[in-house]
Amino acid sequence: MLSAGVVFGIINAIQGIHLPQTQEGIIYIILIAVISTVIALITFFMGVERIGPTSTSTISTLEPVVTIIAAVVFLQEKVYWYNLFGGIMILIAVLILSRIKK
16 A cells, blocks of 8 residues: 555646545545545454464455446446456366365
8 A cells, every 4th residue: 555655646746636526526635535445444354363374364365256246237337258267267276275275
Protein backbone atom coordinates (compact mmCIF):
# COMPACT_ATOMS: atom_id res chain seq x y z
CA MET A 1 0.00 0.00 0.00
CA LEU A 2 2.92 2.28 0.71
CA SER A 3 4.35 1.67 -2.77
CA ALA A 4 0.97 2.36 -4.40
CA GLY A 5 0.69 5.60 -2.41
CA VAL A 6 4.13 6.73 -3.53
CA VAL A 7 3.43 5.89 -7.18
CA PHE A 8 0.07 7.65 -7.17
CA GLY A 9 1.65 10.60 -5.38
CA ILE A 10 4.26 10.91 -8.12
CA ILE A 11 1.62 10.61 -10.86
CA ASN A 12 -0.47 13.32 -9.19
CA ALA A 13 2.59 15.54 -8.82
CA ILE A 14 3.26 15.22 -12.56
CA GLN A 15 -0.29 15.30 -13.93
CA GLY A 16 -2.00 17.32 -11.22
CA ILE A 17 -4.67 16.19 -8.82
CA HIS A 18 -8.09 15.53 -10.34
CA LEU A 19 -10.64 15.38 -7.55
CA PRO A 20 -14.25 14.33 -8.14
CA GLN A 21 -16.54 17.20 -9.08
CA THR A 22 -19.78 15.75 -7.73
CA GLN A 23 -21.00 14.56 -4.38
CA GLU A 24 -21.64 11.12 -5.91
CA GLY A 25 -17.97 10.90 -6.96
CA ILE A 26 -16.81 11.77 -3.44
CA ILE A 27 -19.11 9.12 -1.96
CA TYR A 28 -17.74 6.50 -4.36
CA ILE A 29 -14.16 7.34 -3.41
CA ILE A 30 -14.99 7.05 0.28
CA LEU A 31 -16.73 3.70 -0.31
CA ILE A 32 -13.77 2.40 -2.30
CA ALA A 33 -11.39 3.44 0.46
CA VAL A 34 -13.48 1.95 3.24
CA ILE A 35 -14.50 -1.31 1.55
CA SER A 36 -11.41 -2.07 -0.52
CA THR A 37 -8.82 -1.00 2.00
CA VAL A 38 -10.04 -0.67 5.57
CA ILE A 39 -12.50 -3.58 5.69
CA ALA A 40 -10.26 -5.77 3.53
CA LEU A 41 -7.23 -5.29 5.79
CA ILE A 42 -9.20 -5.69 9.01
CA THR A 43 -10.79 -8.94 7.84
CA PHE A 44 -7.44 -10.21 6.53
CA PHE A 45 -5.80 -9.67 9.92
CA MET A 46 -8.79 -11.21 11.68
CA GLY A 47 -8.30 -14.25 9.44
CA VAL A 48 -4.61 -14.42 10.36
CA GLU A 49 -5.56 -14.34 14.02
CA ARG A 50 -8.30 -16.98 13.75
CA ILE A 51 -7.07 -19.50 11.18
CA GLY A 52 -3.37 -18.69 10.91
CA PRO A 53 -1.21 -16.98 8.33
CA THR A 54 -0.85 -19.96 5.97
CA SER A 55 -4.57 -20.60 5.58
CA THR A 56 -5.35 -16.89 5.37
CA SER A 57 -2.77 -16.38 2.63
CA THR A 58 -4.08 -19.37 0.72
CA ILE A 59 -7.66 -18.11 0.88
CA SER A 60 -6.59 -14.58 -0.07
CA THR A 61 -5.29 -15.92 -3.39
CA LEU A 62 -8.96 -16.10 -4.42
CA GLU A 63 -9.11 -12.29 -4.56
CA PRO A 64 -8.60 -12.05 -8.35
CA VAL A 65 -11.39 -14.60 -8.93
CA VAL A 66 -13.76 -12.64 -6.69
CA THR A 67 -12.75 -9.44 -8.48
CA ILE A 68 -13.64 -10.91 -11.88
CA ILE A 69 -16.99 -12.17 -10.59
CA ALA A 70 -17.78 -8.78 -9.02
CA ALA A 71 -16.82 -6.97 -12.25
CA VAL A 72 -19.19 -9.17 -14.24
CA VAL A 73 -22.06 -8.92 -11.77
CA PHE A 74 -21.85 -5.26 -10.79
CA LEU A 75 -20.15 -3.58 -13.76
CA GLN A 76 -21.37 -5.86 -16.58
CA GLU A 77 -17.75 -6.38 -17.68
CA LYS A 78 -17.03 -8.90 -20.40
CA VAL A 79 -15.01 -11.95 -19.43
CA TYR A 80 -12.34 -13.03 -21.88
CA TRP A 81 -10.67 -16.42 -22.17
CA TYR A 82 -7.53 -15.21 -20.40
CA ASN A 83 -9.62 -14.03 -17.43
CA LEU A 84 -11.18 -17.49 -17.15
CA PHE A 85 -7.80 -19.16 -17.63
CA GLY A 86 -6.24 -17.04 -14.88
CA GLY A 87 -9.14 -17.75 -12.53
CA ILE A 88 -8.89 -21.48 -13.18
CA MET A 89 -5.13 -21.40 -12.56
CA ILE A 90 -5.69 -19.60 -9.25
CA LEU A 91 -8.31 -22.14 -8.18
CA ILE A 92 -5.95 -25.00 -9.07
CA ALA A 93 -3.16 -23.36 -7.05
CA VAL A 94 -5.49 -22.96 -4.05
CA LEU A 95 -6.48 -26.62 -4.27
CA ILE A 96 -2.84 -27.72 -4.46
CA LEU A 97 -1.85 -25.48 -1.55
CA SER A 98 -4.77 -26.67 0.56
CA ARG A 99 -3.67 -30.32 0.14
CA ILE A 100 -0.09 -29.72 1.25
CA LYS A 101 0.36 -31.03 4.77
CA LYS A 102 1.70 -28.67 7.38
